[in-house]
Amino acid sequence: MPDHLRTDRTHRRTVVRVVLVTQLVLAVLTAGGVTLAYRELDGGIRSEDVTRMLTDRPAKEDVEGPMEPLNILVMGTDDRSCEGCAIDGEAGGGGSDTTLLLHVSADRKEAYGISLPRDALVTRPDCIGEDGETIPGGELQMFNTAFALGGPACTIQTMEQLTGVLIDHYVTVDFNGFVDMVDAVGGVEVCIPKDVNDPVRNIFFEAGTQTLEGRQALNYVRERYVLSANSDIGRMKRQQAFIASMVNKVVSAGTLTRPDRVYRFLSAATRSITVDEELGSIPDLVDLALQFRSTGLGDIEFVTVPNEAYEPDPNRLVWSDKAAKLWKRVAKDKGLPRKLDRGSISAKDPVGTSSADPTPTDTASPTTDPEQAAEEQEEAAEALANGLCA
Numbered sequence: 001m002p003d004h005l006r007t008d009r010t011h012r013r014t015v016v017r018v019v020l021v022t023q024l025v026l027a028v029l030t031a032g033g034v035t036l037a038y039r040e041l042d043g044g045i046r047s048e049d050v051t052r053m054l055t056d057r058p059a060k061e062d063v064e065g066p067m068e069p070l071n072i073l074v075m076g077t078d079d080r081s082c083e084g085c086a087i088d089g090e091a092g093g094g095g096s097d098t099t100l101l102l103h104v105s106a107d108r109k110e111a112y113g114i115s116l117p118r119d120a121l122v123t124r125p126d127c128i129g130e131d132g133e134t135i136p137g138g139e140l141q142m143f144n145t146a147f148a149l150g151g152p153a154c155t156i157q158t159m160e161q162l163t164g165v166l167i168d169h170y171v172t173v174d175f176n177g178f179v180d181m182v183d184a185v186g187g188v189e190v191c192i193p194k195d196v197n198d199p200v201r202n203i204f205f206e207a208g209t210q211t212l213e214g215r216q217a218l219n220y221v222r223e224r225y226v227l228s229a230n231s232d233i234g235r236m237k238r239q240q241a242f243i244a245s246m247v248n249k250v251v252s253a254g255t256l257t258r259p260d261r262v263y264r265f266l267s268a269a270t271r272s273i274t275v276d277e278e279l280g281s282i283p284d285l286v287d288l289a290l291q292f293r294s295t296g297l298g299d300i301e302f303v304t305v306p307n308e309a310y311e312p313d314p315n316r317l318v319w320s321d322k323a324a325k326l327w328k329r330v331a332k333d334k335g336l337p338r339k340l341d342r343g344s345i346s347a348k349d350p351v352g353t354s355s356a357d358p359t360p361t362d363t364a365s366p367t368t369d370p371e372q373a374a375e376e377q378e379e380a381a382e383a384l385a386n387g388l389c390a
Helices: 003-029 034-043 145-163 175-184 214-222 232-250 259-272 282-290 321-331 338-342 370-385
Strands: 070-077 096-104 111-115 121-124 138-142 169-173 188-192 196-198 203-205 208-212 273-275 300-304 307-310 313-319
Touching (some): 070 175, 096 145, 111 232, 121 313, 138 145, 145 169, 145 321, 175 214, 188 214, 188 232, 203 214, 208 214, 232 300, 300 338
Parallel strands (some): 111 300
Antiparallel strands (some): 070 096, 096 111, 121 138
């Protein structure tokens, strides 16, 4: 069997194992505490039905496949009130610090996450608040104001009106839960291309490949001033790399062979998320996880919505014309376009090189194809600009 087919089979088996371990972990923890532990996990999940606050929803397109494609909106809340969460010196504004649309193909063999810049200027539609009152929309509004003003419902409303893509499920995650999930799996590996010495925000890192624990990880995914000259875009790319690396770690032998780690991860996750009612229990989440048994790590990718500078103010972004084409592909359950796919971050190899402070020339692999060599040089330079090892 060719090596690449053997590797893909191994990754798919790994995904199946994590689902099975998730289901069995309660039974191997204690003989008498299974019911209690199950109830603790199940009772920790918060769910909220926001459909009553959504209007003019797009229709879902008919596509070929054994199941319907899924679009899951993931939002990381911008709350610094938890202990140690204000480590970057910023006071959270109640908005969504991180927003990512996860698209899962109808055949469940491909999944990709699309990051949405929180400061991008968009046309925010009118939303309905929890009290039933209208939250006025507006043009040239920062994307994360939707969450600040109307929570998950307004963010979903904004996404659906801007993209024409129906959101099937949503998940919000708080920062404290992020810390606990990282600690639960024994830390997550990253590669930092240069030293970070930021005494103003109390963020310090040495260059190179390393495993970050919870509070360090929170520093890493929030840092916006040293590692990436393009600030928010670089921060998002590092968040993508970190999430990809966490996915890799969760399905690794180092986690799956440790039932205590699996349980702690599930406990941290269930305490830290709010989901729609259709995902509001352990059986619902297990059913969703089982759908990923055909998805290998190499089939899980992360990209950023195509964007460009807003001409009147170069410090602000807007989605580019290419974004509209991407949303059409999502709605039709198509794969990523070639250019985005080329620059994506994969859960199979999210960390990159372990060399400190590499240069684009050093990191480009040898090739006799000038066009391919130029593309590799461009990708390496972009990675470094975003604070990633190429």
